[in-house]
Amino acid sequence: MSTIQAGSVENKPYIDPTPLPDHIPKVAELGVTSAPLKSAAFFIGAYCKEYNEDFMLCKAEDRNPEHCLKEGRRVTRCATDLTHTTQEYYHCRKPERSLNACMFEKLGLTKTIPGTPTGQVPIHDVKNPYYKSIQK
Amino acid sequence: MPVPWEALIPFGLLTAMFGAAGTLLNVSTRAQNQGKPARYNIDNWDDMMMRRDKQLTGHKRGQSDNPIAPAGFETSSVWFTERTS
Numbered sequence: 001m002s003t004i005q006a007g008s009v010e011n012k013p014y015i016d017p018t019p020l021p022d023h024i025p026k027v028a029e030l031g032v033t034s035a036p037l038k039s040a041a042f043f044i045g046a047y048c049k050e051y052n053e054d055f056m057l058c059k060a061e062d063r064n065p066e067h068c069l070k071e072g073r074r075v076t077r078c079a080t081d082l083t084h085t086t087q088e089y090y091h092c093r094k095p096e097r098s099l100n101a102c103m104f105e106k107l108g109l110t111k112t113i114p115g116t117p118t119g120q121v122p123i124h125d126v127k128n129p130y131y132k133s134i135q136k
Numbered sequence: 137m138p139v140p141w142e143a144l145i146p147f148g149l150l151t152a153m154f155g156a157a158g159t160l161l162n163v164s165t166r167a168q169n170q171g172k173p174a175r176y177n178i179d180n181w182d183d184m185m186m187r188r189d190k191q192l193t194g195h196k197r198g199q200s201d202n203p204i205a206p207a208g209f210e211t212s213s214v215w216f217t218e219r220t221s
Binding site: 008010013014015016017018019020028029030031032033034035036037080083084 | 182185186188189192193198199200201202203204205206209210211212213214215217218219220
């Protein structure tokens with residue numbers, strides 16, 4: 001390119017306040033932020049497995065956002081269901097063990113990390129894990 | 137025999153200056169991250185989640201466990217845009 005493009009950085013953020021059209025059913029969005037979501041991630045994965053898989057398969061067909069709105073609503077509703085009932089992993093391994101035991105007794109959900117090499121103890125079951133001041 | 141304690145002053149100064157600079161940097165980064173250590177190795181997923189956290193709580197390190205999003209959350213996301221003209 002021999003021409004110089006002028007910069008196009010806006011100093012005001014572009015926010016579109018138009019809501020979704022009325023023919024699309026409304027679903028309450030999740031208000032949980034990243035930390036509680038991360039701690040509940042495996043349990044959401046176990047609880048909402050079918051809906052999540054449905055959504056991912058739908059997305060694999062067509063990346064158009066409109067195509068997967070229904071599956072997306074189901075995923076949101078399922079996750080909301082779980083966050084209503086419950087809520088950086090290695091600092092919290094000790095309370096996590098009691099959380100996992102409690103989750104298993106009360107809700108019948110176990111935490112499994114898919115992709116753990118066979119013969120290796122899953123990281124959340126390691127007796128004396130390494131600690132760092134912050135995970136990432 | 138008198139010990140040349142004045143020769144240790146530069147060492148003391150260096151320690152104090154490095155210590156002050158390091159402490160100030162630490163305090164400054166913690167203050168920007170609401171008292172927590174700064175995040176590093178942030179990938180696109182983490183960046184996206186922190187943008188969502190900012191939408192939900194007003195600060196990119198803010199956290200909340202409220203199951204329902206506050207009103208106006210659906211329409212408050214910032215779009216990546218560029219002027220074309």
